[in-house]
Amino acid sequence: xxxxxxxxxxxxxxxxxxxxxxxxxxxxxxxxxxxxxxxxxxxxxxxxxxxxxxxxxxxxxxxxxxxxxxxxxxxxxxxxxxxxxxxxxxxxxxxxxxxxxxxxxxxxxxxxxxxx
Amino acid sequence: xxxxxxxxxxxxxxxxxxxxxxxxxxxxxxxxxxxxxxxxxxxxxxxxxxxxxxxxxxxxxxxxxxxxxxxxxxxxxxxxxxxxxxxxxxxxxxxxxxxxxxxxxxxxxxx
Numbered sequence: 291x292x293x294x295x296x297x298x299x300x301x302x303x304x305x306x307x308x309x310x311x312x313x314x315x316x317x318x319x320x321x322x323x324x325x326x327x328x329x330x331x332x333x334x335x336x337x338x339x340x341x342x343x344x345x346x347x348x349x350x351x352x353x354x355x356x357x358x359x360x361x362x363x364x365x366x367x368x369x370x371x372x373x374x375x376x377x378x379x380x381x382x383x384x385x386x387x388x389x390x391x392x393x394x395x396x397x398x399x400x401x402x403x404x405x406x
Numbered sequence: 407x408x409x410x411x412x413x414x415x416x417x418x419x420x421x422x423x424x425x426x427x428x429x430x431x432x433x434x435x436x437x438x439x440x441x442x443x444x445x446x447x448x449x450x451x452x453x454x455x456x457x458x459x460x461x462x463x464x465x466x467x468x469x470x471x472x473x474x475x476x477x478x479x480x481x482x483x484x485x486x487x488x489x490x491x492x493x494x495x496x497x498x499x500x501x502x503x504x505x506x507x508x509x510x511x512x513x514x515x516x517x
Contacts, residue, residue: 294449329511330509330510331509332413332497332507332508332509332510333450333495333507334507335504335505338504346504371461381449381450383449394440394452394455395450395452395505396452397448397449397450397451397503398449399447399448399449400449
């Protein structure tokens with residue numbers, strides 16, 4: 291079974307440019323998460339989806355970040371415009387309904403963003 | 407700054423020895439705890455979990471201990487192998503709230 295797939299793996303952009311990340315969760319997983327992981331730190335939740343609905347976006351900087359999960363499967367996370375402090379690894383994770391209650395999230399390999 | 411984040415707590419052990427990785431959690435209302443393993447360039451991988459009504463849970467070569475009195479969690483890895491080298495994160499959750507990840511501990515295994 292394929293795991294969570296993310297692209298691109300690496301992205302280098304100049305500040306003020308836009309960037310987008312794409313995530314394909316494990317088939318059948320209703321819950322999708324976007325996390326940001328700064329160097330040497332644990333992941334921090336940006337947004338959580340249950341199917342198409344964003345049920346927790348309290349940590350998403352809405353002035354420059356946006357996310358969508360059309361049709362309740364794939365998701366995109368966009369930053370516009372990017373700032374130097376946005377340099378991080380953006381992780382996508384998914385879980386089944388049971389996983390959401392047990393904490394077993396399946397993570398992708400992440401998209402490493404460098405803003406110059 | 408970023409250089410501070412690079413200085414993860416590090417545990418160095420010899421292959422075959424047992425490893426103990428510790429974690430202090432912050433929220434006394436947390437009732438569910440998870441350990442994740444993250445290898446370089448990869449996403450975190452679920453290892454083992456424990457609920458607050460337990461104080462010990464065992465898996466294959468791993469044991470998690472929970473001490474709610476002092477809000478402390480530990481992960482014990484028996485007969486540590488080179489493939490165990492990674493950064494280990496504990497995470498906590500209160501009810502249906504979101505998972506909160508700790509800073510992480512780097513485990514280095516030497517032959």
